[in-house]
Amino acid sequence: MSFKSTYFSPTAKTTGTHCDKAQESRMTHDSPDGSECGSARRASREWWLHVALLCVPLLAVYLHIPPPQLSPALNSWRTSGHFFTFRGNHIFYKESVGVVGSSDVLLLLHGFPTSSYDWYKIWDPLTQRFNRVIALDFLGFGFSHKPRPHRYSIFEQASVVETLVAHLGLSEQRINILSHDYGDTVALELLYRSDHNRSGHITINSLCLSNGGIFPETHYPRFLQKVLKDSGFISPVLTRLINFQFFSRGIKDVFGPYTQPTEAEFWDMWTGIRFNDGNLVMDSILQYINQRLKHRERWVGALTSTSTPCEYTHHSHCGTKCWSTRRIRCVNMTHCGSLLKNSAMGSAIEAK
Structure with missing residues (x-):
């Protein structure tokens, strides 16, 4: 038969x-x-x-689908950058010299799960304001090495930043920091070290945080983030199953209705993640959400007690056709503390 x-x-x-x-x-x-x-x-x-x-x-x-090829724009970003070594890992960074006669230095810290390429649209305008503009790909992101297995941590990423600043000979320079998302928490660890005069710390001149979810009790991770960070042995399987369609549908909700990336820009983000098998370390990196909760007093405390000028900008979706920007300006230690000790921020936030 x-x-x-x-x-x-x-x-x-x-x-x-x-x-x-x-x-x-x-x-x-x-x-x-x-x-x-x-x-x-x-x-x-x-x-x-x-x-x-x-x-x-x-x-x-x-x-085992191979990663997509770098687009001309993404390849240009890579070839215009450099690498330094941190504990045996190659870390990508990009630096431009801008305004002549100014001594202002700006350091850009990107978010999860993307890379320094996030800043490409505002790179040239920033070089018209600052003497030196610097961005890096954190360990496990973008063009930097992505070791696995590895215990990724905010503390280690802060040390990566300090090593870069020393590598560029800027240890004695006052640094302005603009950070986003994951980079906000790294910036807060740098702020803590700076205010406590820790060995090797950088001196922060000013700090601007954006869309960081820095208060654990008011941060609500997306479903996939929760699954990846808490699913144990299942997480490595899930990281292999994530594809471009799944990624792009998820991350598009992060953007406002009038700032949606193009298809090519989504592909550039995904290509940066897939580079060096970065999708396979996403579950390890996502442990930063648990670290935020564990070290809340250290990092939120640094923000509420600092004398460093700070600003926090948050963009939130408030309806079908509404996208609001809320901003806190902290001009000194007393002002910053009074604004931020209420983690919900409430009336202390001025709507712009």
């Missing part, structure tokens, strides 16, 4: 019914038709085995 004739012929259904009846008869009368029924069931099991064996190589191919 062939595979095709057994399962796809018009008589297949009849055969199955006959087997069911034969089984019922065999249970009561020990019918000899039981042997025919057993053969059909064995053939059925063999069919599912064939399907499973076919799926294995297909799944293997899917899970």
